[in-house]
Amino acid sequence: MLQHLRVQAQGSDAADQTRQWTSSIWLAVVVGIAYFLAAQLSLSLLTPDGVAVFWPAAGIAAGTLIALGPRARLGVVVGTILATIAANLLGDRDLGSATVFAVCNGVEALLTASLIERYFGSEVSLNRLRNVLGLLGAAIVGAAASGIGGSLGFTLFYGATTSIFAIWQNWFLSDALGIVTTAPLVIGLASAAREPPPQSEAIEGLLALAAVAAMSLVVISLPAEPWKTVVPIALLFPLLLWIAARCRPIFASAAAFIVAVAIVWTTTFGIGHFGDPDLPVADRILAAQAGILMVALCAYVLAALFAERRQHEDALMESEARLQEALSAGAATAFVWDVRTGSSLRSANAAQILGYEPRQTLTAGNFLSRVHPDDRGRFKALVRGVRPESPTYTVTFRFKRCDGWEVWLEEVAKAEFDAMGRLVCLKGLTVDVTERKRSEEHQRLLVAELDHRVKNLLARVSVVITDTSPGSGSLDEYIQALDRRIQSMAAAHSLLSQNRWHGVDLMDLVRHQLAPYATDANTTIRGSNFTLTVAETQGLAMVLNELATNAAKYGALSTRNGRVEVVCNRGPSENATNLSIVWREIGGPAIAASPQCGYGVSLIRDLIPHELGGSVDLVFASEGVCCRIEFPVKAVTVTDIKGATSGHPAASATSLDAPLQ
Structure with missing residues (x-):
């Protein structure tokens, strides 16, 4: 396996090397042709000492290297050397001088491109002044260095009669101008090819x-x-x-x-x-x-x-x-208010926050006139109160938008003063805090409502503690009765919390109160469902708990064959807003006509009339307890429950007037 991978890697490296050599050859051919043509043009105009006046070929080589990067070095240098030798041999130069000139031109391109790459990066464009000056400096260094070798080649092989400094000067000017005028064109063409x-x-x-x-x-x-x-x-x-x-x-x-x-x-x-x-x-x-x-x-x-x-x-x-x-995103607008002229300049999103048309001008006076009258005086006082030693202010106020909506705004600003200490302008941000204000108001209402409910709950607990004691035969019975009643209140509270205190379904409340004692055979719940308010839920929960507890201790739920039926419905008329609940126990032990009544019976009979304005008819019949509860509901939400036995769906709905089976 390793041998196979090694062979594949070697094959891949060989293919990469082949592609690189092919690219270098093609690049050498293209650069060589362009360099040769430019050199032939330049050799038509020579100085008296035989140096070309203008050498754009130098710009072709240097510009190609700068544009393509280090990977193009071999192809560019080879093409430059071969083209230089060919152009000089076609003229009146010998092989020795042509070879020296070729090497100088190749070194010149490498040196110029290397300086650019070192100080300006691999991808250079002339869209910055520092890059232009850098190219000029690199061209001067590259042309000066190649001019030394070129002037020596003219002196040694060409037999020039002028001074070596004059030859160097002409070579330097010719190549530097060639790089400066031609290299930017090559670099620009490469850049345009990448991004037209x-x-x-x-x-x-x-x-x-x-x-x-x-x-x-x-x-x-x-x-x-x-x-x-x-x-x-x-x-x-x-x-x-x-x-x-x-x-x-x-x-x-x-x-x-x-x-x-x-x-x-x-x-x-x-x-x-x-x-x-x-x-x-x-x-x-x-x-x-x-x-x-x-x-x-x-x-x-x-x-x-x-x-x-x-x-x-x-x-x-x-x-x-x-x-x-x-x-x-932050529902904020920036502003500058010139106090001397009264003009106000705001960011583009001010129209969205302040509600006016984008082309409409909103002056400082117009802005102040839309501040709520109750907040306007405080707003002006804060603005007038800025001083050089305390130049900032923060104010929250109501603002009537141009479209009629009222919003809450918070303004944070800093004042600027002239040399005499006079107020010049105000700069800052105006933020729409309407949602925050609504959230704060909602939170305040929630805290007040929570405080009210906690007080009511504590009052209920206090009443339960006080009224449970007289009917208890022993301390254990007292603790059990008190715990049971508080647990009933807690269950109702849990249902309300699950529904975010928006109300509780009547059927859910009945099921929760019967849950400790109910089975599939001993409990039937039928009728129409209602959504109860908080007060209705808390009051009815305590009553149902007492009925369920009494049934479990003394009534139908205390025996195997006994059962309890709960039927919920509206009042006598179809449009009535009274809720009627009938609790009936069947199959339980015989009950005395006048049983001893304790706190639980009193709670059943008195709590609904006292707190919900309803009525309770509690009858201790020999065949079982029957309790009819009726009270007005504030908001009636009805859902037909087609019979439920211990929370399971039944076949059909039964009205209150139908005989209980």
């Missing part, structure tokens, strides 16, 4: 470049007199400014390259000022080089400055958008 410009920008840029090309030929070809060197180039400035302001730096690089080619072409063929035969060749070459450098630097600096401005604008817009999203 929009179609509208591309069309506008191409039209501008066509205008630059036409204008360059016209302006630079003008007669020498009375024009001077700088005047024709200055006439191109509006076009360069247009391109730099409207398009990406790639178009400015292309414009600079076009102007450079036009200057070299007119100088080579003796056209216009740069080709004036009356001027010395050295002067014409120096003027051409100065013109090329001036146009290139002007175009690159303008393009970088405008690109940085666009980047800053985009970053500012993005930051403002994020700020607006944050303000909207």
